[in-house]
Amino acid sequence: MSVLIYASSSDGKFKKSSFEVVSYGKKVAEELGTKLIALTINAKDVTELQNYGADTIVSVNNEALNEFNAKEYASVIQQVAESKESKVVVIDSSIDGIYIGPLVSVALNAGYASNVVDAPSSTSPFVVKRKAFSNKGFNNTEITTENKVIGLAKNSFGIHENPVTALVENFDALVSEPGVKSISIDKAIGKVTIADADVVVSAGRGLKGPENWGMVEELADVLGAATACSKPVSDLGWRPHGEHVGQTGKPVATNLYIAIGISGAIQHLAGINASKVKVVINTDPEAPFFKAADYGVVGDAFDVVPQLISKLKDFKAQNS
Amino acid sequence: MKILVCISHVPDTTSKINFTDNNTNFDTNGVQFVINPYDEFVLTRAMWFKEKQGATVTVVNVGSASTESTLRKALAIGADNAIRINAEPKDGMSVAKEIAAVAKEGAYDLILAGKESSDYNGQMVPGMIAALLGYNFVNGCVQMDVDGTHVTATREIDGGSESLQTSLPLVVGGQKGIVEESDLRIPNMRGIMMARKKPLNVIESTNSDNATNSVSFEKPAPKGAVKLVDAENIDELINLLHNEAKVI
Ligand SMILES: Cc1cc2nc3c(=O)[nH]c(=O)nc-3n(C[C@H](O)[C@H](O)[C@H](O)COP(=O)(O)OP(=O)(O)OC[C@H]3O[C@@H](n4cnc5c(N)ncnc54)[C@H](O)[C@@H]3O)c2cc1C
Numbered sequence: 141m142s143v144l145i146y147a148s149s150s151d152g153k154f155k156k157s158s159f160e161v162v163s164y165g166k167k168v169a170e171e172l173g174t175k176l177i178a179l180t181i182n183a184k185d186v187t188e189l190q191n192y193g194a195d196t197i198v199s200v201n202n203e204a205l206n207e208f209n210a211k212e213y214a215s216v217i218q219q220v221a222e223s224k225e226s227k228v229v230v231i232d233s234s235i236d237g238i239y240i241g242p243l244v245s246v247a248l249n250a251g252y253a254s255n256v257v258d259a260p261s262s263t264s265p266f267v268v269k270r271k272a273f274s275n276k277g278f279n280n281t282e283i284t285t286e287n288k289v290i291g292l293a294k295n296s297f298g299i300h301e302n303p304v305t306a307l308v309e310n311f312d313a314l315v316s317e318p319g320v321k322s323i324s325i326d327k328a329i330g331k332v333t334i335a336d337a338d339v340v341v342s343a344g345r346g347l348k349g350p351e352n353w354g355m356v357e358e359l360a361d362v363l364g365a366a367t368a369c370s371k372p373v374s375d376l377g378w379r380p381h382g383e384h385v386g387q388t389g390k391p392v393a394t395n396l397y398i399a400i401g402i403s404g405a406i407q408h409l410a411g412i413n414a415s416k417v418k419v420v421i422n423t424d425p426e427a428p429f430f431k432a433a434d435y436g437v438v439g440d441a442f443d444v445v446p447q448l449i450s451k452l453k454d455f456k457a458q459n460s
Numbered sequence: 461m462k463i464l465v466c467i468s469h470v471p472d473t474t475s476k477i478n479f480t481d482n483n484t485n486f487d488t489n490g491v492q493f494v495i496n497p498y499d500e501f502v503l504t505r506a507m508w509f510k511e512k513q514g515a516t517v518t519v520v521n522v523g524s525a526s527t528e529s530t531l532r533k534a535l536a537i538g539a540d541n542a543i544r545i546n547a548e549p550k551d552g553m554s555v556a557k558e559i560a561a562v563a564k565e566g567a568y569d570l571i572l573a574g575k576e577s578s579d580y581n582g583q584m585v586p587g588m589i590a591a592l593l594g595y596n597f598v599n600g601c602v603q604m605d606v607d608g609t610h611v612t613a614t615r616e617i618d619g620g621s622e623s624l625q626t627s628l629p630l631v632v633g634g635q636k637g638i639v640e641e642s643d644l645r646i647p648n649m650r651g652i653m654m655a656r657k658k659p660l661n662v663i664e665s666t667n668s669d670n671a672t673n674s675v676s677f678e679k680p681a682p683k684g685a686v687k688l689v690d691a692e693n694i695d696e697l698i699n700l701l702h703n704e705a706k707v708i
């Protein structure tokens with residue numbers, strides 16, 4: 141028996157979420173009194189994973205897997221899980237992780253709990269806490285099948301160092317002709333994405349028009365943050381759809397979320413509530429967002445944001 | 461082309477979420493139920509295939525009789541017929557098995573679902589249906605076209621999009637983009653009248669096994685009061701973020 145985690149990588153490099161998934165897998169393996177196996181696909185420095193407790197690293201290298209393909213990746217996870225008799229498989233909650241989770245679950249005849257936010261509260265019965273109702277609640281879910289698949293919510297368990305010396309094994313996975321083929325990828329290069337960011341700077345209709353986003357981008361730049369927006373802003377075409385966050389947009393679970401000129405409607409809050417620290421800048425002291433915020437500035441964005449940029453620049457200069 | 465659209469019946473996005481029976485059940489008191497927002501997008505795309513390419517559109521829900529109002533709304537928007545699989549949904553796996561059985565029986569070419577239902581946020585039913593049937597699967601789909609059995613689709617990826625090619629039979633987990641918000645349809649009087657005459661077949665469930673059980677619910681911990689910082693004292697905000705919150 142073992143616990144298996146899939147450590148996703150892009151261009152051979154692990155994402156931070158992978159270290160969180162390893163940390164989580166280690167905790168589950170300890171509770172079950174078993175070993176943690178980390179699976180990597182076409183990743184380079186695989187031994188990095190031993191810092192977080194991976195006892196065995198199974199490295200799959202295959203050109204046919206250079207481009208992500210949900211069905212093929214799920215099949216590789218299945219092959220490794222079966223060969224290692226893994227009873228619990230943990231996957232991250234990235235867009236790709238969510239794509240493969242249900243496929244792995246069916247392939248392994250395993251119950252699947254997605255958006256899990258904590259280590260199992262008990263392993264027999266096996267109970268995990270997961271997000272539900274768009275962050276307005278949590279559900280404690282028992283997985284009743286012998287095999288189990290867990291989708292770990294981002295920034296929920298944290299990264300925990302736990303250095304071990306891992307055994308590295310190569311694994312020859314069978315890959316078939318994909319039924320869904322990737323033709324091209326369209327992606328802004330060098331831009332911090334909402335999924336990867338530790339900080340997100342988000343702005344709403346209070347900014348009046350797309351021409352005023354320069355200061356939002358500058359603030360994001362200073363903080364190494366991704367930019368986001370409320371739904372009406374993307375509906376109006378002021379910002380690309382990919383920046384829309386909230387219940388019906390992208391979820392945000394960052395360390396810091398700065399909301400500028402956003403009223404804080406329930407559908408907006410539902411998508412960003414999982415962020416640890418929320419700062420709100422709004423002219424209206426009655427804006428509902430202040431009730432959900434940790435820090436607030438009642439003031440005009442066109443006055444506050446430029447000040448914040450210049451003071452943050454000073455702060456960065458002193459602290460670097 | 462035969463299209464099956466999976467419709468989940470969920471609390472309106474403004475609903476206050478409460479739990480009853482010692483936090484073991486969702487409190488439906490005063491909650492208004494609607495078509496899951498993501499499902500509205502894929503249903504509207506199905507209407508386009510119906511009008512432009514002569515597709516037939518069936519909507520399906522796994523649920524009790526209380527979900528029929530939602531299915532009637534989908535019929536009023538323009539679906540040809542509806543199927544309700546009579547079962548309280550137990551988990552994503554059992555729902556997917558029920559729908560997969562109907563999809564196979566009816567030989568649907570295209571199965572459209574939302575990428576996520578806004579109640580349990582499972583993000584699993586469409587992928588499970590595809591895996592159970594061995595059909596092709598595109599998740600997070602923001603654009604799709606069908607030509608014969610050939611399909612081109614675009615899915616959202618982190619920081620951008622990916623163009624894909626695949627073929628029918630296909631399962632899609634869709635979201636905004638597959639049609640625009642402004643294209644969403646509200647049922648009109650004529651649609652509502654016509655929906656009354658359209659078939660809504662209730663079929664018994666196959667009692668598919670569930671793989672997970674809900675044990676209990678919790679609400680998020682209450683939040684402390686906001687700390688307000690004067691707009692003339694932004695240094696204090698930076699100080700708090702650095703020394704107290706430790707996020708910069
Ligand atoms: C089914 C459904 C799903 C939805 N999903 C989402 C979702 O996922 N995400 C989402 O964001 N919304 C969503 N919404 C929309 C949501 O209800 C709100 O309408 C939306 O979030 C409001 O956006 P906003 O705060 O940018 O705009 P507004 O509500 O117009 O608020 C603008 C704010 O800016 C402030 N302001 C004005 N001028 C200034 C200034 N100079 N400086 C500082 N502040 C200023 C105002 O005081 C106000 O609080 C959804 C709605 C529905 C019905």
Ligand SMILES: Nc1ncnc2c1ncn2[C@@H]1O[C@H](COP(=O)(O)O)[C@@H](O)[C@H]1O
Binds near residue numbers: 552
């Ligand atoms: N009970 C149900 N009946 C019909 N379709 C459903 C049901 N539950 C989920 N779905 C479909 O599956 C999608 C994803 O749901 P979920 O996996 O529950 O997040 C939804 O957008 C619906 O299209």
